[in-house]
Amino acid sequence: MTLSDLANPTRFLSLTTRILPWLAGATAILLAIGLTQSVLAPDDYQQGATVKIMFIHVPNAWLSMFVWGVMSIASLGTLVWRHPLADVAAKAAAPIGAAFTFLALVTGSLWGRPMWGTYWEWDARLTSVLILFLMYLGLIALWRAVEDPSRAARAAAILTLVGAINIPIIKFSVDWWNTLHQPASVMKMGGPSLDRAFLIPLLVMAVAFSLLFVTLHLAAMRNEILRRRLRALQMLQASQRPALP
Amino acid sequence: MSALGALIRRDIRIALRVGGGALIGVLFFLTVVVLMPFALGPDLALLGRLGPAILWLGALLASLLTLDRLFMADHDDGSLDVILMSRTPLELACAAKALAHWLAAGVPLIVATPVLGMLLNLDGASTAAVALTLLAGTPALTFTGMIGAALAVTLQRGGLLLAVLVLPLSIPVLIFGVAASNAAIAGPLSFGTPFSILCALSLASLVIGPFAAAASLRHGLD
Amino acid sequence: MRLSGRGLRCVRGGREVFSGLEFHAAAGEALAVVGPNGAGKTSLLRLIAGLLAMDGGSIDLDGGDAELTLAEQAHYLGHRDAMKPALSVTENLTFWAEFLGGIPADPAECLAAVGLSHAALLPAAYLSAGQRRRLSIARLLAVRRPIWLLDEPTSALDAASQRIFAGLMTAHLAGGGLIVAATHAPLGIPARELRIGGES
Numbered sequence: 001m002t003l004s005d006l007a008n009p010t011r012f013l014s015l016t017t018r019i020l021p022w023l024a025g026a027t028a029i030l031l032a033i034g035l036t037q038s039v040l041a042p043d044d045y046q047q048g049a050t051v052k053i054m055f056i057h058v059p060n061a062w063l064s065m066f067v068w069g070v071m072s073i074a075s076l077g078t079l080v081w082r083h084p085l086a087d088v089a090a091k092a093a094a095p096i097g098a099a100f101t102f103l104a105l106v107t108g109s110l111w112g113r114p115m116w117g118t119y120w121e122w123d124a125r126l127t128s129v130l131i132l133f134l135m136y137l138g139l140i141a142l143w144r145a146v147e148d149p150s151r152a153a154r155a156a157a158i159l160t161l162v163g164a165i166n167i168p169i170i171k172f173s174v175d176w177w178n179t180l181h182q183p184a185s186v187m188k189m190g191g192p193s194l195d196r197a198f199l200i201p202l203l204v205m206a207v208a209f210s211l212l213f214v215t216l217h218l219a220a221m222r223n224e225i226l227r228r229r230l231r232a233l234q235m236l237q238a239s240q241r242p243a244l245p
Numbered sequence: 246m247s248a249l250g251a252l253i254r255r256d257i258r259i260a261l262r263v264g265g266g267a268l269i270g271v272l273f274f275l276t277v278v279v280l281m282p283f284a285l286g287p288d289l290a291l292l293g294r295l296g297p298a299i300l301w302l303g304a305l306l307a308s309l310l311t312l313d314r315l316f317m318a319d320h321d322d323g324s325l326d327v328i329l330m331s332r333t334p335l336e337l338a339c340a341a342k343a344l345a346h347w348l349a350a351g352v353p354l355i356v357a358t359p360v361l362g363m364l365l366n367l368d369g370a371s372t373a374a375v376a377l378t379l380l381a382g383t384p385a386l387t388f389t390g391m392i393g394a395a396l397a398v399t400l401q402r403g404g405l406l407l408a409v410l411v412l413p414l415s416i417p418v419l420i421f422g423v424a425a426s427n428a429a430i431a432g433p434l435s436f437g438t439p440f441s442i443l444c445a446l447s448l449a450s451l452v453i454g455p456f457a458a459a460a461s462l463r464h465g466l467d
Numbered sequence: 468m469r470l471s472g473r474g475l476r477c478v479r480g481g482r483e484v485f486s487g488l489e490f491h492a493a494a495g496e497a498l499a500v501v502g503p504n505g506a507g508k509t510s511l512l513r514l515i516a517g518l519l520a521m522d523g524g525s526i527d528l529d530g531g532d533a534e535l536t537l538a539e540q541a542h543y544l545g546h547r548d549a550m551k552p553a554l555s556v557t558e559n560l561t562f563w564a565e566f567l568g569g570i571p572a573d574p575a576e577c578l579a580a581v582g583l584s585h586a587a588l589l590p591a592a593y594l595s596a597g598q599r600r601r602l603s604i605a606r607l608l609a610v611r612r613p614i615w616l617l618d619e620p621t622s623a624l625d626a627a628s629q630r631i632f633a634g635l636m637t638a639h640l641a642g643g644g645l646i647v648a649a650t651h652a653p654l655g656i657p658a659r660e661l662r663i664g665g666e667s
Contacts, residue, residue, distance in 0.1 A: 007362075017467060118289065118366060118368065119363050120363050121289070122285075122287030122289075122292075122363050123281050127282075127287075130279060130364075131279070134272070134275060134276055134279060137272050137275075138272065138276075138542075141268065141272055143271050144263055144264070144268075145263075146263075146264065146594055147263050147552070147553075147590075174283075177283060177287075178287065219378055234589050234590075235593045235595055237585060237586065237589060238589050238593040238594055238595075238598070239595065240584045240585055246570070247495050248565060248567070249564055250565075251561075251566045252562075252566055254562075255551070255554070255562045258553075258554065258558070259551055259553050259554065262553040262554075264552075264553055264555065265554060304552070321547070322547050322548065322549055322550065322551065323545050323546070323547025323548060324549040324551070326516070326543055326547075326549065326607075327563065327566075327567070328516055328519055328543055328566075329517070329538070330516055330517065330518070330538045330541065330542075330543055330567055331534065331539070331566060331568070332539045332567070333566070333568075333578065356605035368492075390653045396632045416514075435531050443540055443544060464481040466513075466519055466520060
């Protein structure tokens with residue numbers, strides 16, 4: 001099994017038919033374990049039970065960026081290697097990425113609520129996620145604007161790559177803008193210093209959500225391939241010579 | 246009547262299908278509103294005070310920019326010729342197209358207002374006030390913008406020219422829309438006065454817009 | 468029913484396209500407007516359709532429906548096909564039938580008449596130029612109007628489609644209709660010629 005085998009949409013369909021149930025099962029099991037562990041994790045001495053939002057928020061936030069990375073690689077595949085599945089992968093990933101980003105926003109705002117007293121604060125992290133969300137929506141709008149997916153693919157690929165270069169710049173600018181106005185970010189998360197009681201459920205959840213993405217992404221790619229086949233069949237039907245009346 | 250219903254259904258359908266612009270307006274609205282704090286600073290008290298004005302400006306620009314193709318698309322593919330030759334009065338056909346545009350592009354802006362209100366630190370009552378004024382005021386924006394869209398067809402120019410033509414016409418709507426929202430939030434003015442004037446502006450534009458647009462389309466025949 | 472124009476003058480962009488133009492056509496008759504490019508064939512059709520303001524002269528319809536204007540009793544088939552690519556073939560046709568009112572025909576029959584039954588549910592975007600042309604011809608059948616104003620109707624149509632279209636025009640004329648067509652190519656039906664713009 002090589003990359004060129006995968007390039008064939010028919011083989012991709014038959015391969016994913018076999019592995020998708022396993023992936024979905026693994027995702028469900030890991031999510032169940034992760035959620036149980038998250039519920040059982042101790043309350044934080046400062047934040048109380050609200051800290052448990054972290055177990056949902058952090059994987060979503062991580063995936064919101066990871067999905068853009070996946071789309072960037074797929075975009076390179078479209079522009080440079082002309083891989084036939086690359087734009088399918090890029091198109092299928094965008095709504096999923098947007099959904100993860102949206103969840104990161106909602107959970108972030110719920111998490112911040114007890115600390116800020118409002119659902120929204122122009123906090124550097126959350127603001128960056130919000131801009132990422134807008135970029136996802138723009139990308140989806142671009143895919144939707146053109147009926148012919150192969151024509152939309154190149155435009156979307158260029159936009160995705162420009163976005164990939166721009167996201168760090170935006171992130172830096174937003175951080176700078178934010179520190180200009182308020183010295184410290186409210187939401188602090190110790191990286192390696194995080195307690196083991198929190199770290200393990202968080203890692204499990206991160207893996208579970210990543211698997212969830214892979215499952216959803218493969219399923220969405222299958223849908224997209226089938227949608228394009230349907231379109232091709234419809235065009236074939238349109239070009240038929242009718243029986244003359 | 247069934248002719249107008251058919252026109253409204255068709256325009257909404259096109260707006261919601263692939264290539265239609267209904268949701269791009271909301272996205273534009275969202276983006277403009279999100280940009281404001283970067284210019285003003287993230288001070289929640291300040292944003293809360295300016296919130297109604299920001300939301301109104303965003304809605305104004307969003308509803309204007311999506312109007313661009315209101316008649317242009319029908320002109321380009323020849324549909325406008327057939328509409329002109331129909332038994333439906335052109336004024337009513339224009340009104341139906343504007344109504345369809347408002348339903349597909351204006352109503353989503355109002356639906357998005359609570360989310361954006363939250364970003365701008367508006368409380369529930371203030372957000373409801375802004376949404377109510379937008380509900381009363383956006384028809385005026387669409388129906389006066391329609392005049393510009395009709396002129397754009399006859400001049401074969403769209404985009405910025407349309408904005409330059411229509412923005413001054415929408416100043417009264419902006420004034421009373423923001424005034425009514427602010428009155429509801431902070432006082433001291435009563436909410437009723439500016440809101441009534443806003444409704445009056447909308448009603449007047451419902452009459453003036455279709456006639457002006459139809460006249461402009463008729464005289465711009467080529 | 469008799470359609471006649473006298474002393475027609477048309478000015479486009481400061482240039483006089485034609486002046487003193489006379490024409491007449493009676494029910495059951497096809498008038499083929501011929502002439503070189505720029506002679507004003509399209510302008511004449513759009514004048515009759517009321518899509519262009521007249522710079523002189525008059526167009527009269529005797530024996531039509533007195534309640535309706537000339538334009539409301541006419542179909543105009545222009546270069547552009549007035550169909551939305553995002554809508555399906557049937558949706559496009561049903562819309563025009565509902566919007567134009569009058570006595571609508573069954574959309575499925577109209578599509579069958581122009582050989583588009585197989586594409587009824589497909590988006591109009593998937594149609595070829597000739598098929599789009601046939602779809603706009605189906606619009607002429609979907610709502611009955613006595614006067615057909617056709618601008619280069621046979622362009623983009625292949626030989627088989629031209630024969631179908633000739634049959635539809637013959638049926639329209641037999642039903643008391645009237646056709647004014649601007650054309651370079653032969654229409655495929657007996658037609659009186661109106662030559663404008665001098666030598667071609």
